Amino acid sequence: MDKTQYKNVFVFVEQRDGVIQSVALELLGKARTLADVLGEKVVAVFLGSKISDSCNALIEYGADEVILVDNPNLKDYITEQYTQAVSQVILNFKPSIMLFGATTIGRDLGPRLAARLGTGLTADCTKLEISEDTKELMMTRPAFGGNLMATIMCTNHRPQMSTVRPGVMQKMPQDKSRKGVVTPFAPKFDTSKFIVKLIKTVKEDKGLVDIADAKVLVSGGRGVGCREGFDKLRALADVLGAEVSSSRAMVDAGVMPHERQVGQTGKTVRPDLYFALGISGAIQHLAGMEESEFIVAVNKDKFAPIFKVADLGIVGDVNKVVPLLTERLKKKL
Amino acid sequence: MKILVCIKQVPDTTEIKIDPVTKTLVREGVPSIMNPDDKGGLEVALQLKDQVGAEVTVITMGPPQADLILREAFAMGADRAILLTDRKFAGADTLATSNALAGAARTMDWDLIITGRQAIDGDTAQVGPEMAEHLNIPQITYVAGLEYDGKKFTVKKETEEGYQLLEFEGKCLLTVLASAYKPRYMSVGGIVDAYSRDVEIWTAEKIDLAEEKLGLKGSPTKVIKSFTKGLKQAGEVYEVDTEEAVGIIISKLKEKYII
Amino acid sequence: MDFNLNKTQQLFRQMIREFADKEVKPLAAEIDEQERFPEETVRKMAKLGLFGIPVPKEYGGAGGDNIMYSIAVEELSCCCATTGVVVSAHTSLCVAPILEHGTEEQKMKYVPKLASGEWIGAFGLTEPNAGTDSSAQQTTAVLEGDEWVLNGNKIFITNAGHADIYVIIAMTDKSLGNKGISAFIVEATTPGFSVGKKELKLGIRGSSTAELIFTNCRIPKENLLGKVGGGFPVAMKTLDGGRIGIASQALGIAQGAMDETVKYTKERKQFGKAIAAFQNTQFQMADLQTKVEASRLLVRSAAFKKDQHVPYSADAAMAKLFAAETAMEVTTKAVQFHGGYGYTREYPVERMMRDAKITEIYEGTSEVQRMVIAGKLFGK
Numbered sequence: 001m002d003k004t005q006y007k008n009v010f011v012f013v014e015q016r017d018g019v020i021q022s023v024a025l026e027l028l029g030k031a032r033t034l035a036d037v038l039g040e041k042v043v044a045v046f047l048g049s050k051i052s053d054s055c056n057a058l059i060e061y062g063a064d065e066v067i068l069v070d071n072p073n074l075k076d077y078i079t080e081q082y083t084q085a086v087s088q089v090i091l092n093f094k095p096s097i098m099l100f101g102a103t104t105i106g107r108d109l110g111p112r113l114a115a116r117l118g119t120g121l122t123a124d125c126t127k128l129e130i131s132e133d134t135k136e137l138m139m140t141r142p143a144f145g146g147n148l149m150a151t152i153m154c155t156n157h158r159p160q161m162s163t164v165r166p167g168v169m170q171k172m173p174q175d176k177s178r179k180g181v182v183t184p185f186a187p188k189f190d191t192s193k194f195i196v197k198l199i200k201t202v203k204e205d206k207g208l209v210d211i212a213d214a215k216v217l218v219s220g221g222r223g224v225g226c227r228e229g230f231d232k233l234r235a236l237a238d239v240l241g242a243e244v245s246s247s248r249a250m251v252d253a254g255v256m257p258h259e260r261q262v263g264q265t266g267k268t269v270r271p272d273l274y275f276a277l278g279i280s281g282a283i284q285h286l287a288g289m290e291e292s293e294f295i296v297a298v299n300k301d302k303f304a305p306i307f308k309v310a311d312l313g314i315v316g317d318v319n320k321v322v323p324l325l326t327e328r329l330k331k332k333l
Numbered sequence: 334m335k336i337l338v339c340i341k342q343v344p345d346t347t348e349i350k351i352d353p354v355t356k357t358l359v360r361e362g363v364p365s366i367m368n369p370d371d372k373g374g375l376e377v378a379l380q381l382k383d384q385v386g387a388e389v390t391v392i393t394m395g396p397p398q399a400d401l402i403l404r405e406a407f408a409m410g411a412d413r414a415i416l417l418t419d420r421k422f423a424g425a426d427t428l429a430t431s432n433a434l435a436g437a438a439r440t441m442d443w444d445l446i447i448t449g450r451q452a453i454d455g456d457t458a459q460v461g462p463e464m465a466e467h468l469n470i471p472q473i474t475y476v477a478g479l480e481y482d483g484k485k486f487t488v489k490k491e492t493e494e495g496y497q498l499l500e501f502e503g504k505c506l507l508t509v510l511a512s513a514y515k516p517r518y519m520s521v522g523g524i525v526d527a528y529s530r531d532v533e534i535w536t537a538e539k540i541d542l543a544e545e546k547l548g549l550k551g552s553p554t555k556v557i558k559s560f561t562k563g564l565k566q567a568g569e570v571y572e573v574d575t576e577e578a579v580g581i582i583i584s585k586l587k588e589k590y591i592i
Numbered sequence: 593m594d595f596n597l598n599k600t601q602q603l604f605r606q607m608i609r610e611f612a613d614k615e616v617k618p619l620a621a622e623i624d625e626q627e628r629f630p631e632e633t634v635r636k637m638a639k640l641g642l643f644g645i646p647v648p649k650e651y652g653g654a655g656g657d658n659i660m661y662s663i664a665v666e667e668l669s670c671c672c673a674t675t676g677v678v679v680s681a682h683t684s685l686c687v688a689p690i691l692e693h694g695t696e697e698q699k700m701k702y703v704p705k706l707a708s709g710e711w712i713g714a715f716g717l718t719e720p721n722a723g724t725d726s727s728a729q730q731t732t733a734v735l736e737g738d739e740w741v742l743n744g745n746k747i748f749i750t751n752a753g754h755a756d757i758y759v760i761i762a763m764t765d766k767s768l769g770n771k772g773i774s775a776f777i778v779e780a781t782t783p784g785f786s787v788g789k790k791e792l793k794l795g796i797r798g799s800s801t802a803e804l805i806f807t808n809c810r811i812p813k814e815n816l817l818g819k820v821g822g823g824f825p826v827a828m829k830t831l832d833g834g835r836i837g838i839a840s841q842a843l844g845i846a847q848g849a850m851d852e853t854v855k856y857t858k859e860r861k862q863f864g865k866a867i868a869a870f871q872n873t874q875f876q877m878a879d880l881q882t883k884v885e886a887s888r889l890l891v892r893s894a895a896f897k898k899d900q901h902v903p904y905s906a907d908a909a910m911a912k913l914f915a916a917e918t919a920m921e922v923t924t925k926a927v928q929f930h931g932g933y934g935y936t937r938e939y940p941v942e943r944m945m946r947d948a949k950i951t952e953i954y955e956g957t958s959e960v961q962r963m964v965i966a967g968k969l970f971g972k
Contacts, residue, residue: 016494078499079462079471079472079473080471083466103493104474104475104490104491104492104493107458107459107474108462108472108474108475110459110462111427111457111458111459111460111461111462111463111466112462112463112465112466112472114427114428114459114463115428115431115462115463115464115466115467116466118428118553119428119553120426120428120552120553120554121427121428121457121459121554122457122554123456123457123458123459124456124457138557142456143454143455143456143559144344144346144349144358144453144454147346147349147350147358147561148358148559148560148561149559149560149561150556150558150559151556151557151558151559152554152555152556152557153554153555153557154553154554154555155555156553157553193471195471195501195502195503195505196471196473196499196500196501196505197499197500197501198497198498198499199487199497199498199499199500200497200498201492201495201496201497202495202496202497202498203494203495204494204495204496264859265938273586273589283859283860283861284859287859294589295568296582296585296586298578302570302572307567307570308567309567310567310568310570311568311585312568312569312571312581312582312585313567313568313569313570313571314570314571314573314578314581314582315570315571315572316572316573316574316575316578317575320575321575321578321579321582324575324576324579325579325582325583328579328583329583332583401603404599404603405603405606408603408607518607518610518611518640519603519607519640520639520640520641520654521604521607521640521641521642521644521645521654521656521660522641522649522653522654522655524600524603524604524607524654524656525600525604525654525655525656525660526655527600527603528599528600528603
């Protein structure tokens with residue numbers, strides 16, 4: 001394989017029902033950074049049916065070129081249809097790097113493509129950088145349930161492929177003045193291989209969430225005190241797309257239900273972000289959350305034990321900090 | 334019906350700790366288990382065995398001690414067990430692993446292949462789909478439900494927003510979610526018999542695969558370094574007014590890419 | 593001499609540990625609080641074959657050994673002593689005597705359904721006036737034509753009311769003393785057989801303990817178990833096996849209490865450090881750990897000897913004596929180490945302490961065990 005023939009950073013733009021997914025825009029932002037280091041282009045690969053009107057948005061978020069694959073076979077994601085189209089795009093345009101969102105679609109398509117093309121794929125990357133000497137992609141990802149980080153490279157095969165989870169990378173600010181090119185591409189489908197049929201797609205309200213699955217938890221304790229206090233926490237949680245949880249004291253007081261209790265006699269959680277609000281940090285509580293990725297604690301008492309494990313501690317009144325934080329975040333997000 | 338189930342022996346990652354001095358993973362004393370998603374897959378296969386009398390073969394690519402999960406599979410109800418083990422497989426990334434498993438599958442008869450969605454050590458979710466591609470059969474990932482009417486399969490695939498219903502006839506590879514299936518326990522009778530049954534040991538020679546596709550040689554991706562994240566320690570504590578506090582929180586969250 | 597469990601026994605322990613942890617432990621407090629028989633767990637255990645562990649395959653069992661059976665009762669009891677005794681009483685006190693003393697017809701009729709858990713078993717020996725002095729039987733069995741007619745009552749019978757099959761000891765000829773006692777198999781649906789009030793107990797509160805009442809209860813002549821007048825040795829041999837079960841239960845309770853206490857003392861801080869860091873805790877726990885381990889070796893040794901078909905009566909007695917007294921000591925200390933919290937029902941150690949006490953009493957009190965051991969020592 002002649003690596004020099006492969007150039008540019010491609011991004012698979014995931015759409016569902018014609019709506020471009022946020023992860024795609026985040027990847028365009030990252031691709032922009034990588035491409036700038038390489039002095040190459042960012043190319044969005046956009047598959048779907050009747051989606052041509054959305055191409056501009058991709059350019060506004062950082063793409064220099066959009067390869068538009070608009071075909072009725074691609075209306076809904078089905079593995080074989082998409083794999084045929086994207087592999088043809090790759091063989092035709094020869095990207096050096098291609099990024100995919102690590103979603104149920106990306107994690108289905110990515111490996112299928114990697115095997116079809118005989119190249120390497122690195123999943124769930126949390127960091128992507130270009131190596132200074134070889135100008136190749138360095139992909140860092142967690143393993144062993146998040147206990148270990150590994151940096152991986154795909155030196156002799158192209159494209160270097162990576163999946164990245166939503167919310168890890170940052171999208172660029174939208175720039176309506178950006179200009180770019182739209183290149184239509186018509187794949188040749190082998191319909192004899194379309195064996196799996198999509199019968200229907202169902203959207204469900206996931207209802208009662210298991211706090212152990214939440215990526216962000218807004219947790220309240222005695223410092224929050226009452227139902228009205230927890231309403232404020234719920235507002236913060238809504239802005240962050242988070243779940244509300246609680247210490248034992250509030251469950252015992254009947255303010256919160258037992259399924260939302262964090263701690264030794266409740267649940268053990270390991271979210272990416274844990275707000276410990278008005279929680280003192282008794283050992284039974286810490287046992288349930290101290291492995292959270294990032295802990296923000298707010299408590300009136302500066303000697304509260306929670307501050308020993310918090311990544312960020314604020315000595316203050318929860319009932320004042322939370323509403324202001326909610327308001328500010330609403331404006332930003 | 335013949336079903337091939339791919340399973341993997343993994344360390345129980347919920348028990349793994351980091352050595353505070355050497356900053357490396359402490360693997361000693363961490364129990365090895367059958368990967369949860371794979372166990373879910375085995376349960377799917379055993380339910381089909383209960384329903385239509387399918388023959389269930391389990392295969393694992395691993396070191397000799399992976400024998401234990403094959404015995405577990407026997408005790409749960411599997412009919413045949415294969416241990417694919419060879420030094421030549423060492424250093425394999427997901428492409429090389431999927432190639433080896435596909436090579437083994439090519440020497441056998443099967444109607445359906447079931448794998449777990451992902452292993453809790455690698456967390457890649459790649460081996461199943463890559464194996465399906467090598468074998469030129471369709472795939473359905475994130476399987477949370479399955480029905481078979483004697484001719485066609487109707488599969489429930491879990492998505493972020495809910496689920497999809499998909500249908501197929503003929504051969505296919507499914508990757509299964511542990512959360513969707515409560516696997517049966519090993520039965521006492523099954524356990525008593527487990528060690529008197531035959532585990533077939535296959536080496537690289539037995540499978541249909543070119544040597545350059547094996548192990549490190551057959552791996553396009555390579556780990557160039559690995560490191561542990563730091564242990565939790567107290568961060569900064571600020572005693573400031575509400576306005577400033579909120580400002581600090583927001584800027585820290587931005588810094589961490591959380592917002 | 594290999595002190596290790598073999599691979600099959602290890603695989604079995606892995607399964608029963610997971611089962612106990614996921615299916616039994618979550619219900620333990622509720623079972624105790626509500627004093628209810630763990631019906632749903634019994635169904636699950638039956639499905640896996642846990643009611644026929646040491647039963648040969650030709651009688652519908654799993655074909656396992658007594659070590660596996662002992663491990664099962666231990667691991668179940670570690671989480672819930674009630675659940676452990678359901679399996680123990682059924683297996684050692686009902687299935688075992690039918691397997692060991694029954695005719696082929698009796699075995700084929702009763703054992704498969706007992707082994708599959710479709711039927712639950714129990715054993716009736718104890719009476720209001722015959723406890724430790726078990727030979728003072730007053731329940732009578734009289735042969736009338738083709739039937740034995742039973743009259744009398746049994747008390748403190750484990751699994752009473754939930755069992756389908758009972759092995760019952762009764763007096764057939766008072767003038768012959770011990771040699772006038774016989775054993776019978778009684779089906780719960782037999783007219784003239786009824787179960788009395790359930791006892792309200794200190795511990796193993798979910799275990800159903802009640803009186804059995806025989807009022808002209810007629811059973812077929814074929815339901816005599818063993819020989820006429822051979823019932824006392826049947827009862828004694830049955831209790832030998834039962835002692836392995838109870839010793840395993842006591843061991844499980846002790847182990848459960850140790851695990852809870854290690855966890856608690858590592859987390860609870862007073863005077864600036866974990867109470868596990870104090871030498872008082874460490875030294876006492878070391879002593880308790882040694883006793884628990886010694887219990888385990890005695891239990892395994894007794895089970896091993898039973899598997900080897902060599903005499904094991906004194907070994908089972910030593911195992912039960914030591915394990916029961918250890919369980920009582922460990923659980924009492926466990927509550928102490930938990931302090932005030934240990935006295936509340938929020939932590940499981942108070943239940944473990946209440947559960948431990950019965951192991952010193954039933955299936956032969958510690959005093960009886962001493963009689964058995966001394967009997968072997970001094971040659972009776």
